[in-house]
Structures are given as structure tokens and as C-alpha cells.
Amino acid sequence: MRDAAGKGVGVTASAAAVRPGVGGPPAPRPREVPWLAVVAAVYAVAQLALVVPHMGGGLLWDESVYVSQVDPRHPAAFFSAPRSRGISVLVAPLLAVTSSVPALRVALALLSAAALYGAFRVWGPLVGQRTAALAALLFSGLWITEISGSQAMPNLWVALGAVAAVGWFLRAPAERPANWWLAALTAGVTLLRAPDGGWLALPLLLGATGVRRWRPALPALFAGLGLGAAQWVIEAYARFGGIGARLRLSSATEGGMAPHLNAGPALRALNGPLLCRPCHVPLRHPELTVWWLALPLLAAAALAFALRDHRLHRDGPDRLAAxxxxxxxxxxxxxxxxLLITYAAPRFLLPAYALLALPVAGLAVRAIRAARSPVPVAALGVALALHLGSQYAVLVHNTSGEARTAARYQAAATGLHRLGVRPPCLVTGPRALPVGYAAGCASAQVKGNNRSTNVDGVLDRAARMPTAALGRAHGTPPRYAHGWIRHPLPGTGWAAYLAPRR
Known part of the structure; x- marks a missing residue:
């Protein structure tokens, strides 16, 4: 019996040694799925599959302006007062290597997916990893987010920078490196769009002034604003006669910025077009606007629940602030x-959508945790699937429209080359900026928001290089181009008036 007892004890001890939590090492916790990384990867794949292959090999109007500033192979287009140079800085390293538009789009798609991951990862310690991942999914699933990721435009990068900046602001009281990140991100947002940097910093500055635990963030905010706005201020004095003059010219370019409600144009542009100016088009597919109309209600519900939990002392001030x-x-x-402009573009509200996705995702996670049956969870899943499906439908429509516009610019550039308009050359008239960039020519306008020269300047350059004035196919040429030779540009609806060679 002693041997049997000893043997039994030995078996029991051995079993205890390998049984988790009984006399041995604790069982390893199962690794959580890195949902945020999955969302970022899906965002990259969606862009590479649904957007980049269908955009063709050309750039759109605003892209041409931003890219031309740092493209060593093309003359720089006129840079108007409201613009900021951050996106040009972002794409400069890519353009130093290649001028391929498809390569630029692929690189931006991958870079925007990495930025999405980095921006929402900041929020993991604040709201939880799953909430941060769901917020990233809600934002990246929007059609305007999908189409913007591979474009050389500043609005998406402002949105991601704003998400990360607000997250680091909230983490600053507990984490010393957070202030460095806050300063860098505030500078980046301001460099991308100087006015947006100010509007982002305004509530943060007010919060840091009024809440004691946030006051150490004030130097970081001021430093970020100063660094980000430095280039804009220097350029204001160098090109426009000072800050006040640049602001007045910016207002005039935007159609006169003054307080008034611009909700109508913003609503009509929800599903496109990508620029609604003047915005007299009807709302496209109103049945697909449920998400946009529900967004303010969901944000209000998230705020109500946060305030209730704070009053009941179930959440501390940091949770409420998040x-x-x-x-x-x-x-x-x-x-x-x-409230200030008279036209609309869906990309303008990308920063707001990105920030609103966080409390809305928190509301959804709260509802899932409170559900006592699978029915509410299934309903939320169906709602999310319908939302993403509607966004896909709008994305396909608008991507094809953008591709047609870019192809039109490329066709015009090809037609100019066939007519002998090759670098060094000049393109004037409507749409001169994108067509000129596509053709490798300089561009100039004698009137409008992009006025960069006068008639004498155009005629002087026309005497020295191949020059084309663009106009409607069945219209009349610009006043200074009467007597120039008219050539249709097939596939564009435009004609080119070529200055006589001397």
C-alpha cells in the first residue's frame, strides 16, 4: 500500500505540475486578434483593389497643383492663397524617385493605411483596443475615405492627424512623451491646412486653459501651431503682402467667407460630386444617406450616455473627456x-467624421456589452454591413467619375503633344492647371481664382515657346487668342488654340 500510495502521490503531484493554476505557472492568456491592424490592412487592400486600378494614370486638378510644387520634372502651377504646402511636403520624397502616377497612388494608399493604424492606435489605452478598431472601421469604410487615401490631397491627412493629436492630448497628463507627439501632430495638421490647424487647436487650448491637469499641454500646442504655421506666415509676407492680405485674398478666393448656414450644399454633396461649386445639384441617392443623417443622433446618444455614467460615478473624468x-x-x-463658405466637397468634413467615429464606436461597443441576447448584436452587425455596402456603391460611382475626369486631362495633354506643344511650353485658359501638368507644360491664367499673369505676359511667353489656349470645342477663343489656330482635342470636348510660331 505504501508503494501504491507513493505512486498515487507522485501521479497527483505530476498532474498538479502541469495543470494550469495548480502549483504551476499560470496558463498563457489567449492572444487577442489585432483588430486594428486587420482594419488597416483591409483599408489598404480595398484601395488597391477598388480605387487605384480605376483611377488611370493622371492627376486631378488640385492634385496637379500640390504635386507640381515639388515635382522636379514639371513646372510648378500657380499656388493660390488658401492652400497650404503640407501635402506637397508629404509627396516630395516619392516624386524625387519617380513621376509615375500609379506608383504615387500605390505608395499613398499604403501610407494612408499605416497612418490610419497609427492614429487610432493612440486611442487604445483610452477607449479600449476593440473600440478603437471599430472606430477605424467606421471611418475607413466611408466612400470618401476610400477614395482619398491614394490621392495627393490634404483632408484625409488632417483627419488622421487630428485623431492622433486629440488622443495624445488626453494621454498627456499621464505620459511625458505625449506632449512631444502632440506638438508634432499639431504642427503637421497646421502645415497641411493652416486654418484647420487653428480650428483643431482652439478647443484644445480652451480645455488646457480651463482644466488644471491639461495645462502642461499648452506649450506643446503653441509650439506645434508656431512650427506648422511658420511656412504659411513666411509665404504670406513673401507673396501676398502679409498675413492680413493673404487672409483677405483667401476669403475672396473661397467666394467670401462670412457667417451663414452652409448645411444645404453639404447635404447635397454627401454622395458626390467631389466638388460642388456652385452647389445647385440635387441630392444623389437619398436612400444612401441614412448613415450621414444618423451620425449626429448617434453622437448625441454617445454624449448622453457618457454624461449619465459620469453623474452616476461609474466613469471618471478621463472617460468622459474621451x-x-x-x-x-x-x-x-x-x-x-x-458656417462660413458657400460651396461643399465631401472631403471637407473628413476630420469631423474621423473624430465622431470614436464616440459612435464606443456607443456600439456599449450596446453589444449590454445586450443579453444575440438579437441586438445581430442587428448591429446587419446595420454595419448595410452601411459598408452603401458606401461601396457610392465609391464605385464616384471613382468612375474621377477616372473619367483624369482621363480627359490626359487626352487633352496627348492631343497637345501631337500638335507639337511639348516642354518647354505654356497652357492657358480653363483647366490649364491640370492639363498643363499632364502635358509637362507651365500653366497660366489671366482671370479667376488662379490668375497668375496678364494678357501681355501670355503673349510675351507665346512668342518664345509653344503656347496653347484651351476653350470649349464649339465656343469662342479667349480674347487674346483671336487669330490663333484652332485644333479640336478629340475625346475632351475642348479645343486648343495654338499661337502662331515665330
Whole structure:
């Protein structure tokens, strides 16, 4: 019996040694799925599959302006007062290597997916990894987010920078490196779009002034604003006669910025076009606007629940701030586009959508955790699937429209080359900026928001290099181009008037 007892004890001890939590090492916790990384990867794949292959090999109007500033192979297009140079800085390293537009789009698609991951990862310690991942999914699933990722435009990068900046602001009281990140991101957003940097910083500065634990963030905010705005201020004095003069010219270029409600144009442009100016088009596919109309209601519900939990002492002030501050910053960034201008573009509100996705995702996660049956969870899943499906339908339509526009610019450039208009050359008239970039020519306008020269300047350059004035196929040439030789540009609806060779 002693041997049997000893043997039994030995078996029991051995079993205890390998049984988790009984006399041995604790069982390893199962690794959580890195949902945020999955969302970022899906965002990259969606762009590479649904957007990049269908955009053709050309750039759109605003892209041409931003890219031409740092493209060593093309003359720089006129850079108007409201623009900021951050996106040109972003693409400069890529253009130093190649001028291929498809390569640029692929690189931007991958870079925007990495930025999406980095921006929403900041929020993991604040709201939880799953909430941050769901917020990233809600934002990246929007059709305007999908189409913007591979474009050389600043609005998406402002949105991601704003998300990360607000997150680091909230983490600053507990983490010393957070202030460095906050300063860098505030500078980046301001460099991308100087006015947006100010509208983002305004509520953060007010919060840091009024809340003691946030006051150490003030130097970082001021430093970021100063560094980001330095180039804009220097250029204001170098080109426009000072800050006040640049602001006045910017207002005139935007059609006169003054307080008034711009909700109508913003609503009509929800599903496109990508630029609604003047915005007299009807709302496209109103049945697909449910998400946009529900967004303010969902944000209000998230705020109500956050306030209730705070009153019941179930959540501390940091949890409340993680809901309130994104809402306030989203509202601040929306002010110029909803209350000051008279036209609309879906990309203008990308920063607001990105910030609002955080409290809305928190509301959804709260509902899932509170559900006592699978029915509410299934309903939320169906709603998310319908939302993403509607966004896909709008994405396909608008991507094809953008591709046709870019192809039209390329066709015009090809037609000019066939007519002998090759670098060094000059293109004037409507749409001269994107067509000139596509053709490798300089561009100039004698009137309008992009006026960069006068008639005498055009005629002087026309005497020295091949020059084409663009006009409608069945219209009349510009006044200074009477007597120039008219050539149709097939596939564009335009004609080119070539200056006589001397």
C-alpha cells in the first residue's frame, strides 16, 4: 500500500505540475486578434483593389497643383492663397524617385493605411483596443475615405492627424512623451491646412486653459501651431503682402467667407460630386444617406450616455473627456465648412467624421456589452454591413467619375503633344492647371481664382515657346487668342488654340 500510495502521490503531484493554476505557472492568456491592424490592412487592400486600378494614370486638378510644387520634372502651377504646402511636403520624397502616377497612388494608399493604424492606435489605452478598431472601421469604410487615401490631397491627412493629436492630448497628463507627439501632430495638421490647424487647436487650448491637469499641454500646442504655421506666415509676407492680405485674398478666393448656414450644399454633396461649386445639384441617392443623417443622433446618444455614467460615478473624468473632446473638436473643425463658405466637397468634413467615429464606436461597443441576447448584436452587425455596402456603391460611382475626369486631362495633354506643344511650353485658359501638368507644360491664367499673369505676359511667353489656349470645342477663343489656330482635342470636348510660331 505504501508503494501504491507513493505512486498515487507522485501521479497527483505530476498532474498538479502541469495543470494550469495548480502549483504551476499560470496558463498563457489567449492572444487577442489585432483588430486594428486587420482594419488597416483591409483599408489598404480595398484601395488597391477598388480605387487605384480605376483611377488611370493622371492627376486631378488640385492634385496637379500640390504635386507640381515639388515635382522636379514639371513646372510648378500657380499656388493660390488658401492652400497650404503640407501635402506637397508629404509627396516630395516619392516624386524625387519617380513621376509615375500609379506608383504615387500605390505608395499613398499604403501610407494612408499605416497612418490610419497609427492614429487610432493612440486611442487604445483610452477607449479600449476593440473600440478603437471599430472606430477605424467606421471611418475607413466611408466612400470618401476610400477614395482619398491614394490621392495627393490634404483632408484625409488632417483627419488622421487630428485623431492622433486629440488622443495624445488626453494621454498627456499621464505620459511625458505625449506632449512631444502632440506638438508634432499639431504642427503637421497646421502645415497641411493652416486654418484647420487653428480650428483643431482652439478647443484644445480652451480645455488646457480651463482644466488644471491639461495645462502642461499648452506649450506643446503653441509650439506645434508656431512650427506648422511658420511656412504659411513666411509665404504670406513673401507673396501676398502679409498675413492680413493673404487672409483677405483667401476669403475672396473661397467666394467670401462670412457667417451663414452652409448645411444645404453639404447635404447635397454627401454622395458626390467631389466638388460642388456652385452647389445647385440635387441630392444623389437619398436612400444612401441614412448613415450621414444618423451620425449626429448617434453622437448625441454617445454624449448622453457618457454624461449619465459620469453623474452616476461609474466613469471618471478621463472617460468622459474621451467622449466629449472628440465631439467638440469635430464640431470646431466643421465650422468653416458648415458656417462660413458657400460651396461643399465631401472631403471637407473628413476630420469631423474621423473624430465622431470614436464616440459612435464606443456607443456600439456599449450596446453589444449590454445586450443579453444575440438579437441586438445581430442587428448591429446587419446595420454595419448595410452601411459598408452603401458606401461601396457610392465609391464605385464616384471613382468612375474621377477616372473619367483624369482621363480627359490626359487626352487633352496627348492631343497637345501631337500638335507639337511639348516642354518647354505654356497652357492657358480653363483647366490649364491640370492639363498643363499632364502635358509637362507651365500653366497660366489671366482671370479667376488662379490668375497668375496678364494678357501681355501670355503673349510675351507665346512668342518664345509653344503656347496653347484651351476653350470649349464649339465656343469662342479667349480674347487674346483671336487669330490663333484652332485644333479640336478629340475625346475632351475642348479645343486648343495654338499661337502662331515665330
Amino acid at each position: 467622449t466629449v473632446l472628440p465631439l467638440v473638436c469635430a464640431a470646431s473643425l466643421s465650422v468653416p465648412y458648415l
